[in-house]
């Protein structure tokens with residue numbers, strides 16, 4: 001299947017995802033459609049349980065832990081429908097062309113391995129580099145995501161890093177293969193506010209420098225403001241509203257969006273004398 005618009009890298013149509021646990025089946029994503037252009041940052045906003053994470057996982061064809069997933073519709077990624085690929089092709093694509101960063105930077109890292117050896121492994125697996133060149137690349141990646149003294153820090157274990165620094169490490173791992181699309185699922189939720197801003201700035205800088213697309217998933221409208229061009233608002237497994245951030249902020253069309261926006265402090269009115 002060819003993409004009609006060459007600047008689109010992702011074209012999702014009528015995507016459905018049912019996840020089954022031992023107890024029940026949940027229709028978590030109910031026929032959503034959206035596009036992401038090359039180099040574009042798109043936000044997905046909605047309250048907990050609305051299907052944002054399942055959407056991200058559906059694109060990667062990964063089931064949430066402890067579940068199995070059944071997908072419908074199409075996920076056209078640079079001209080290939082990912083839902084039709086065999087598992088081997090999908091494994092090749094994950095991490096290399098589409099990479100993901102999750103909320104909890106501690107559980108995604110191996111606590112007994114040094115940061116450097118964890119990144120070395122990924123560089124070895126995904127590139128042609130061998131010998132000393134691997135560690136050089138690891139240090140370069142740590143430097144790129146703003147880890148000070150990267151040569152020395154590479155020999156530390158995850159618990160010797162702060163939450164924000166661990167998230168930087170995971171971002172380094174995610175961009176190590178130069179993906180076309182980075183999916184960041186609540187990347188700053190576990191971090192305090194100043195660190196949140198630093199991580200968001202880092203993601204934006206990397207997106208610009210590398211020309212990758214960014215799918216930013218958050219329950220917090222404040223996080224997407226100033227970060228993305230377009231936002232999709234999700235509610236109960238559907239996209240109920242989408243548009244430019246400015247438009248959605250200024251004139252939310254859906255009642256649910258208005259309710260979500262109410263929860264965000266308004267910077268423009270905060271200092272005004274009543």
Ligand SMILES: Nc1ncnc2c1ncn2[C@@H]1O[C@H](COP(=O)(O)OP(=O)(O)OP(=O)(O)O)[C@@H](O)[C@H]1O
Nearest residue numbers: 021026028047048049050051052053054064065067
């Ligand atoms: N591992 C799981 N086991 C059982 N149900 C799950 C699991 N993961 C997600 N679900 C269910 O799928 C639906 C969509 O969840 P999803 O995680 O996509 O929501 P979300 O919008 O990303 O919220 P959150 O930010 O809390 O993850 C919900 O009904 C949720 O309960």
